[in-house]
Amino acid sequence: MVFYEPGVTDHGLPHDPFKACVVPRPIGWISTRNSDGSANLAPYSQFNNLTFDPPYVMFSANQKPSDSGRKDSTVNAEREGEFCWSLATYDLREAVNRTAEQVPYGVDVFELAGLSKVQGNLVKAPMFKELPVKG
Template sequence: MVFYEPGKTPHGLPRDPFKACVTPRPIGWISTRSKDGIDNLAPYSQFNNLTFDPPYVMFSANQDLNENRKDSTVNAEATGEFCWNVATWDLREAVNATAEWFAGEVDEFERAGLEKEKAKLVNVPMVKASPIKFECKHYTTLRLPGNPPMGAVDVVIGRVIAIHIDESVLTDGMIDPGKVQPIARCGYHQYARVTAESIFEMIIPGDPKQLVGLEGNMDKAKAIGAVGHQVEPTR
């Protein structure tokens, strides 16, 4: 059994295992636009949704080797907007290309050869070829302290105000992960790919009304809440 205390005792392994312990992780392929109009695109392996009614997402951006905050964080805070683009198997090389650290005046869309798509509600470009996109309003940034130069991190939280879904990734009106084929981060330099063969279904037992949270069904949640908060008539 390997046991160690991070930052205190050595793990004795050839590479740090921490990130490899939490896998797979969805990729936050985040697009932003600076106050000067420079477009930025970068993937973050510490990303997820937080809740569904209303929907919020977060991405976590560490400092760079010079203790500078990432452009994605700076832009999201300065403009109050950002977008998330699903990272797919077909787009994997572009995702990797936009992970390279560039100066703030570099447009990663152009460097990766990606066509832009104009968002409807925010002034931020999206990846046209990505089949699912979120338009987000910056809600808050939680800054966690860490060891220099890269340990400090900005946890950026945004409210999702618009969602784009390409009909090509739907089956019977539902998003089909086997068609999307999202990629996810594992440990080290490894990734995972969701395919039709890797998907299985399990329904949690118990009160079926509780499943609306797992499904993320806003309408059903509202309906159940309305019934639950009805006032009993007086007699």
């Protein structure tokens, strides 16, 4: 057994294995509304439900790799006070990968990935229409 301290221990791997230590890990597809009204959609592996009574869902975002700025999903969720989540499925893995791309703010990521959207019932953020699990 080897002692491993995330971000400190030299593990010799191309990427820090911390995220890979918890499996299986659901991928939350987080949708928000940009300030210009366009739709943002991004996958987050640091996502899960926290409680069911009342129901809480969380996601955690690192900085953008390009400029270390805050990710659009975080900025939008804080500004609007809301976000929607969908559970990404294996059948849609290509679309999930497409929505993980870094694109300029204001690009409608649903359109970019060829996904249909539906307006949320209680929130302004859109959701991926065809997924059976969304909220």
